Amino acid sequence: MTDDNRLGDSAKDFTEAGYAHALTLAQRSYEFATFTSRPSSRHVLWRHDVDFSVHRALRLAVIEAEMGARSTYFMYPHSQFYNLLSDLVIPKARGILELGHELGLHFDPTFYGGKLRGGELLAKIESERNLLTELFGRPPAAISFHLFGVLEEPAPDDDVVAGMVNAYGRTIKSEYTYCSDSNGVWRHSRLFDVLEKAEEDRLHVLTHPEWWTPEAMAPRARLQRCLDGQAAAVGRYYDELVDLHGRPNVR
Template identity: 40%
Template structure:
């Protein structure tokens, strides 16, 4: 299982392959021409997501970025994170809700689950002034999420809905390795008229790195940012910084 091709240059090559004979569309499209639904589940790094959004804009293609409220790697309410998501939107991309089903209690009814999704959807829309028209589940195989296969939930297209599963050929970069058919091979195959491709921005760095090293980089980057903010705050207020 090689990870060397998981770089920004490798990512650009995937876009080139997907573009051949296809257009990039949002979830919920009625386009009959060959197309790709390119989806980013932003589990860990909004900074890497903003970088890929910039790359995609250079190819004049658009993708959908699914934002999570329960990530341990970023807080959607932080100024810096909000600014990065605004950057993503400024390139013409779309955002969706990345719903963490592990937050659902065992005795929650479907109605309660939908209320929780609707709540998170409304916050995203208010924070970023845009309609949230689609949703994806976080780690759907680890809980009961895949039983929610309605085509639409709370007014959002469900990326795990029955119709999408039936119509589209699916590929993913889960865990920063090609565990199944690589996305490049799927895109190279012109018989795959409709593609649903999932990428996770944290895996696509400037230089080759082992998957765990990429997670380590994101975690340490968040730590350094928080500590630098603390040091700068004390400096600005003229207070001692006891170490």
């Protein structure tokens, strides 16, 4: 683990205790809303793009539920880091929704080469929407786009795409103040400062579960923690499977 003295103040924000503190700050001034139910009163749209770890996502979902907060979890069908079809993963993903949180689709156009436009793009989005609907027994309420910024063409900015509220639609982009923790750092403003000042009536907060760990760590170490945990879980699964069937497990 990284020496705590080497961590900047920003890195020390990203702990489970820090996350709970952020929720507490938000609750002082804002109502937690969803993409499909946005009140006229002061509120925050809190979303998670689940890029790396459903296990971490479930942990944050539990913290939120215990504190009476609600957010939207955007599942990523083409993640290189977890498999939504795995029985090691999907029960945890479903557990997030059972806690009362909302489901979203995190769509990656680069998986298709980044050349899709118009009807072809919409068809792929609908296909992934249908996959999540089958897996979770409900359609995703909203959509966010992964890495669309690396492409020449901008992401669709329609308010609704394939029946899902677009997290980057024109209305949300123009009416909400945005704060993100992408890459494990504060990309725009420090979330805690924004919540303490509470100067904005509408906030759109993007967090990624892998960046919020029990103890303060450098961003790359947080990611490695996820990878090591996933590898260990798969290893345990293999050991248990071999033992279940009475087969040799030569080490």
